[in-house]
Amino acid sequence: MKSHATTLLAEVRTFRQNHPDVRYVDLIALDIPGHFYGKRYPIEMLEKVAAGSPLKLPQNAVLLGAQGGLFKIGDYCFNDGDPDANRRLVPDTLKPVSWESQPLGQMLITSDGTEAPIEFEPREVLAKVLERLQHKGIHPVVAFELEFYLFDKKLDNGLPQCARDPLSDDPDDQPNLHIERLSRFSEVLDDMAQTAKNQGIDITVITAEIGPGQFEINFGHQGDGMRAADWAALFCRSTRGVALKHGYRASFMAKPYLQFPGSGMHVHVSLYDGAGNNLLAAHQQQPLRHAVAGCLELLPHCMPIFSPNHNAFRRLGGTVNAATRASWGFEDRDACVRIPESDPRNLRVEHRLASADANPYLVLAAILVGLEHGLEAKREPIAPLNEDRTSGTDFPLEMLDAVRAMQHQPVLRDKLGAEFVDVYCENKRQDHLAFQQEIPAREYRWFL
Structure with missing residues (x-):
């Protein structure tokens, strides 16, 4: 060898x-x-x-x-x-x-x-989680989906401008969720997809999303969780570069427009044993319910990972398919944890809460820890949204509250590493405080 x-x-x-x-x-x-x-x-x-x-x-x-x-x-x-x-x-x-x-x-x-x-390098945090799962005979298969916006290359007094549609300058004239929008932006989208493939990334489905100039690109399911996260990270880098080459800006910012949907990072995860059996599908899908319960239990404590900055919290609630409570459901895009319809072989969870600008290594690590914790604790989850539209548990909607909820959570300190949790929380706290050290024009208009 x-x-x-x-x-x-x-x-x-x-x-x-x-x-x-x-x-x-x-x-x-x-x-x-x-x-x-x-x-x-x-x-x-x-x-x-x-x-x-x-x-x-x-x-x-x-x-x-x-x-x-x-x-x-x-x-x-x-x-x-x-x-x-x-x-x-x-x-x-x-x-x-x-x-x-x-x-x-x-x-x-x-x-x-x-x-x-x-210890606090994101890739190392994920590596430890994957290694521990492997020793337990658990082998994740992972697929990321990333949403992003295209903007005009030039800013207007620092503010983004909608990407110029080759057929119209009016953003309201861009057909939402329509195959025609893919055709109108086909030159840059095709280049993004081909460039990603040249980077070794398995690009699959491309979708025109609801916001003007908003798209989603899906990656293939990958039996190497680390490689799946590598793909997500590298895709963000290449997509920004290709967009600039074509006269656009590409951004994975969570909520660039208040009036339009934000951009999310959706992560599909299934778990298999060494023989290739889907662990979530065993015993009439009871392990699936336990895994969901673990995800929902830890979700409120992982918010600094899923919403890593001030803008990312703006994405939660008030728009399409962005929850404000920890919830789950079968074929329900309003849920944080969605169970897509599938056969037992491909049974999986789709974690939909993270913003598109979150760190993919840490997002995947947090999701896997939630699944692992659920399989160990063997608790029943709350009712799915399919049974009760009010079902859900609260999670922090502001960074400093989120940091406090994460820092002393014993399962996260054990499974992600106490040193990482302390360093990450302090990094987020300091970043948030630094962001606040500027008085915006609106504050003067309201209070001067």
């Missing part, structure tokens, strides 16, 4: 042969707010890293706030000397970048799988 280094070296050398004009490769990883950070490496240096040379980046790069600044979190950032931490290359992620003006490559890097992984 080939060694890990030999396989990586072969991947880099094959890439160089196929793309001789590429001189640099962006080595990238996702930080806590869901932004990529990293370094641009000369291709010849990347070959040395693949052969075994160390790859180090500052540990605290993972802790960046939404605007890239650092917050004092315990001893991190300002009392730890800003140490480096080892990273490794993620195999099978070295791909060409087609949306930049110059030939470029990109490759994922991570601390998981190194001698001293960073």
Whole structure:
């Protein structure tokens, strides 16, 4: 069997042969707010890293706030000397970048799988959850669905403008949920889909959503949960780049318009044993009910993950298919946890609460922990919405309340890691407080 280094070296050398004009490769990883950070490496240096040379980046790069600044979190950032931490290359992620003006490559890097992984790195958090489930004989199959908006490339006094429809400048003239809108924006959408496929992402269905310039793209079901999250992260990066190339902005912002629906991250998860049997379908689907109960129990404590910023909380309630209470139902898009109609082999949950700009590694980790907790606790869920339209439990609708609900939840501290929970909650608290340090024009109009 080939060694890990030999396989990586072969991947880099094959890439160089196929793309001789590429001189640099962006080595990238996702930080806590869901932004990529990293370094641009000369291709010849990347070959040395693949052969075994160390790859180090500052540990605290993972802790960046939404605007890239650092917050004092315990001893991190300002009392730890800003140490480096080892990273490794993620195999099978070295791909060409087609949306930049110059030939470029990109490759994922991570601390998981190194001698001293960073406990609060999002990919490492998910890696621990997946490893624990594997040891228990539980194998998730995962599929993400991401909604996003297209806007005009130019802002109007800092505000987004609707994407210019090739046939009309009137956003009300864009047919909602209509195949014609896909045709009108086919040039940019086709490029987004093809670019994603070139990144190794299994793109399936494309849908025109309700908002003007709003679309949803689905990914194939993936037996490697980490790869499914990688796809979601990489898709956001490539989609933004392709949109700019075509004169648009693409954004996964949760609620860009108050009058139109927000953008969500829907995650389909089914669980199988080592023989390929669907665990949720056993015993007349009793494990499904237990798993749902676990998800709903932990959901109010995971809100900083599912709604990771001030704007994401605006998406909840008041619009189509966005709940304000933890609920579930069969074939019910008003529920946070929906059970799509399927045969026993494909029985799954669809978690619909997270905003499109949430961190996919952390969203999936939180969902899996909820399912795991439910299977262990074996409790019955509340009534589904199909039986009682008022069924549901409250969850926080404001960031500071959400952080308080998450930080001391014992199951999350145990299964996601206490160090991660503390660091993440403080990062979100500081980000929220920093966001409040500006007086908007409306406040002057109301109170001056």
